[in-house]
Amino acid sequence: MLRFIKFCSLGLLFLVALVLVNALTHNPENEESYNKTTFEINEDRAITNLSNSIKFKTISNQNRTEESLQEFERFIDWLKESYKLVHQNTSLQIFNDTLLFKWKGSNPHLKPILVTGHYDVVPVIPGTEDNWMEPPYSGAIDSEYVWGRGALDDKSGVIGILEAVSFLMESGFEPARTIYLSFGHDEEIGGVNGAAEVARYLSESNVQLEWSLDEGSFLLGGFIPGVDKLVAAINVAEKGSVTLQVVGKAKGGHSSMPTRSSAVGHLSKALVKLDENRMPGGLDGLSLAMFDEMSKHMPFVYKIAFANRWLFGGIIDSYLSQVPATNAMLRTTTAPTMLSASVKTNVLPIEATALVNFRIHPQNSVEDVFDHVRGLVENENVEVRALSYSGRPASQVSSWESRGYKVIESSVKEIFGDVIVAPGLMIAGSDTRHYGKVADNSYRFNPFPLSNEEFAGFHGTNERIKKKDFLDGIRAYIRIIEKGSSS
Numbered sequence: 072m073l074r075f076i077k078f079c080s081l082g083l084l085f086l087v088a089l090v091l092v093n094a095l096t097h098n099p100e101n102e103e104s105y106n107k108t109t110f111e112i113n114e115d116r117a118i119t120n121l122s123n124s125i126k127f128k129t130i131s132n133q134n135r136t137e138e139s140l141q142e143f144e145r146f147i148d149w150l151k152e153s154y155k156l157v158h159q160n161t162s163l164q165i166f167n168d169t170l171l172f173k174w175k176g177s178n179p180h181l182k183p184i185l186v187t188g189h190y191d192v193v194p195v196i197p198g199t200e201d202n203w204m205e206p207p208y209s210g211a212i213d214s215e216y217v218w219g220r221g222a223l224d225d226k227s228g229v230i231g232i233l234e235a236v237s238f239l240m241e242s243g244f245e246p247a248r249t250i251y252l253s254f255g256h257d258e259e260i261g262g263v264n265g266a267a268e269v270a271r272y273l274s275e276s277n278v279q280l281e282w283s284l285d286e287g288s289f290l291l292g293g294f295i296p297g298v299d300k301l302v303a304a305i306n307v308a309e310k311g312s313v314t315l316q317v318v319g320k321a322k323g324g325h326s327s328m329p330t331r332s333s334a335v336g337h338l339s340k341a342l343v344k345l346d347e348n349r350m351p352g353g354l355d356g357l358s359l360a361m362f363d364e365m366s367k368h369m370p371f372v373y374k375i376a377f378a379n380r381w382l383f384g385g386i387i388d389s390y391l392s393q394v395p396a397t398n399a400m401l402r403t404t405t406a407p408t409m410l411s412a413s414v415k416t417n418v419l420p421i422e423a424t425a426l427v428n429f430r431i432h433p434q435n436s437v438e439d440v441f442d443h444v445r446g447l448v449e450n451e452n453v454e455v456r457a458l459s460y461s462g463r464p465a466s467q468v469s470s471w472e473s474r475g476y477k478v479i480e481s482s483v484k485e486i487f488g489d490v491i492v493a494p495g496l497m498i499a500g501s502d503t504r505h506y507g508k509v510a511d512n513s514y515r516f517n518p519f520p521l522s523n524e525e526f527a528g529f530h531g532t533n534e535r536i537k538k539k540d541f542l543d544g545i546r547a548y549i550r551i552i553e554k555g556s557s558s
């Protein structure tokens with residue numbers, strides 16, 4: 072008995088030691104030291120141009136009026152005036168109102184790169200205008216911020232890229248790789264007339280890009296528990312989406328004599344089943360790479376868990392699955408959004424319908440979602456149908472070992488210093504769903520620092536960007552384009 076207790080104690084001691092050693096060695100890899108770089112840019116011009124760009128109401132509504140179309144034309148004319156050097160040194164093609172600039176490189180054997188953003192913006196929700204501290208299309212500049220719709224999404228991207236390219240041209244820089252710049256006019260409504268057309272043109276011209284960089288994540292503060300460093304998640308993939316109709320069926324009749332078998336009852340049971348049986352997911356592939364890198368910067372107690380996933384994997388998965396933002400990184404999400412049944416209070420419905428939206432993780436296909444839902448809920452009383460349009464699969468997952476990724480990573484570190492860079496997954500969509508088809512690797516990242524509070528302005532109220540952050544973002548774009556096109 073004594074021997075058994077001794078044996079167990081030794082085993083436990085060994086286990087504790089192993090867990091601790093793993094946690095103690097769970098550190099960021101010996102990071103190359105990056106020399107901080109900066110560029111003397113024309114700060115006043117950049118700020119003024121961002122402010123002026125916001126004044127154009129380039130709003131993407133589903134149906135465009137003649138007046139709003141003119142605003143897009145006016146914006147394009149204004150760009151011509153404001154970025155003369157860029158227009159001189161590039162060739163420009165316009166696809167509907169999306170612009171594609173080509174800055175020819177000196178080495179035709181190297182694949183081109185694409186740096187892109189969009190200048191259309193989402194509308195301000197009617198009735199919320201007065202909640203803005205500065206009018207949404209004023210482009211107001213105060214001591215700290217530039218204000219207005221598009222300050223984050225994504226006129227800061229478009230103007231940031233144009234300022235960076237202007238700087239390089241003014242400095243006499245000559246790229247070895249050809250650089251394409253594209254600025255979309257309809258990203259917020261799917262990009263089908265803009266980015267999709269550009270991608271089709273590039274494909275038909277046999278242009279295959281080495282990599283592309285589009286909007287995506289930012290340098291986020293206060294993102295990881297216990298870590299005050301900025302986190303730059305360079306999104307290497309984006310989720311897909313499909314909406315299914317789940318239909319409960321019954322005979323119907325008068326509500327004064329309801330049957331036990333009702334369409335609403337069948338639908339309710341199906342929805343509860345879907346709610347209780349989420350699609351499988353967990354720390355794997357991209358999500359593992361992302362959380363593993365971030366956990367190396369977390370307080371010790373978190374490191375103990377992440378460095379010992381063989382022991383704590385289940386706990387980590389269930390913890391991350393409880394938080395909506397991290398749950399969305401781990402799996403295809405399920406969200407019933409619209410319900411309908413009878414047209415009258417005293418009529419039992421023959422069909423009760425729920426629309427359920429799924430955001431598809433790169434580990435799943437559209438078919439996987441169908442199979443999961445059918446397997447779970449379909450029977451003689453419940454049917455699963457696709458909406459008339461088919462779903463959109465998740466994107467390819469780009470490499471986080473590639474040259475393009477390393478260029479973005481090192482540039483961000485050179486400009487912003489000690490920040491955490493990790494591959495990430497984009498939950499929303501971007502124009503890169505189109506460009507991905509003509510690029511070996513696609514990245515989605517805006518090199519602008521952003522606090523949680525500022526993030527709320529994204530598609531929301533009081534959208535604004537710190538002047539300092541915008542200017543540093545331009546410096547990051549300069550470095551990314553300079554290095555990315557050099558060899």
Ligand SMILES: [Zn+2]
Nearest residue numbers: 224225258286
């Ligand atoms: Zn956007």
